[in-house]
Amino acid sequence: METQTGTVTLKRGLAEMLKGGVIMDVVNADEAKIAEEAGACAVMALERVPADIRADGGVARMSDPAMIEKIMETVSIPVMAKCRIGHFVEAQVLESLGVDYIDESEVLTPADEEHHVNKHDFKVPFVCGCRNLGEALRRIGEGAAMMRTKGEAGTGDVVEAVRHARSVLGSIRRLQSLQEEELMAFAKEIGAPYELVKETRERGRLPVVNFAAGGIATPADAALMMQLGVDGVFVGSGIFKSGDPLKRAKAIVMATTHYQDAAIIADVSKNIGVAMVGIHVHSIPSTELLATRGW
């Protein structure tokens, strides 16, 4: 009997299984255990959460493979890890470790300022960030099997996540109001592959699962992104930079599932300790914004 591995169906399919869930950044096995205990649907293994990368400065690279392996041994849920934009050898290394998803991430320092990784070359699926529909469809064209709107990582300020989710989802609504003959000009305008523009219009949504990321720090933040229309959320610094990570992580998981139920969101938001302090996005010089990385 013939079996196939590494197909587009399988890559996009794993993202389908993550829907409605919370993917949490963790920097060691103990945090990974807490995330799993709290009900995370996957973890992102990395050496420093975005808030620390931002504070430390310098070049941010793929994490130590030994640390990623330790996390893979510790939890039974999927483990994701980040490579630098365009750094296809870091991606090869992560694939050889057997991580379940690679995040080609603007949170790390880009290795290539023109090209992203050709993700069709890999059996492991990729998730990529986007600020708008054109960027999303370019990444999907390169083989990304899942998207996340970017936000501004490591700030605890949800404003950029909202901006980017509204941009992507608003563009899809506008696309659906266009006539067939207007699609090519639209594709040209947003710099996206024509076939993917057509597919997005037919489906009325991105062809792959789309999470929100960057700046989500509270249960209400997570529910806000879900109500705006994303399929799930990434929480980076927001959990382990807070006063009581397990409580907060559980609360964010509950709020993501029951995102339409304000009474439940209120209930889970009670007494969960101090949220991460946060940095107001407009206080960051434009040269230090992470979301503008990626092309």
Add this chain to the structure above:
Amino acid sequence: MGVAVGVLALQGDFHAHLTVLQHLGAEVRAVRLPAQLAGLAGLVIPGGESTTIGKLAEAYGLMQPMRNLAAQGAAMWGTCAGAILLSRDAHRAQPLLNLMDITVQRNAFGRQVDSFEAQLQVPALAAGQNGSSKPFHAIFIRAPMIESVGPDVEVLATLPAGEIVAARQGRLLATAFHPELTADTRFHELFLRLAGK
């Protein structure tokens, strides 16, 4: 309207199941809280992360009401994570419904890079209105396998090496793979027949 069935919508690919079941004419409902189980003739527990779904189900008091629903004769079908939840043992401390006399091994085929698609022979799908004995194209994503079944459980499909990947016990159905991600609706039709009895 057809038979009323629910899909547990705590986490995972519940939309895919809702879409197929609606297309087949069922009256469908997303279930997040115990009250939403009332009056259902069947419940699907979708793919997703079994630990996440189990914890969310426990947190909002859904475990016992789901067992009660099955005891009242409703059909239940678990796909992948859902099959784990229906089992009596998954070799890990996690919330289980303990409804089917099966034990499962999680991530039995490896990690995501080992996920696979395969053609399965499923004789039970030959029955019914649109039944056919053609192979079922099955999608296995970080899939579990059913490692043992009790005397009342009928094995519906195995892989060539003998791993059990689909089983039925009365009105309870477990598949290690994801029929909801394909255009072949025969498993959903089988579930609706079980719910309609």
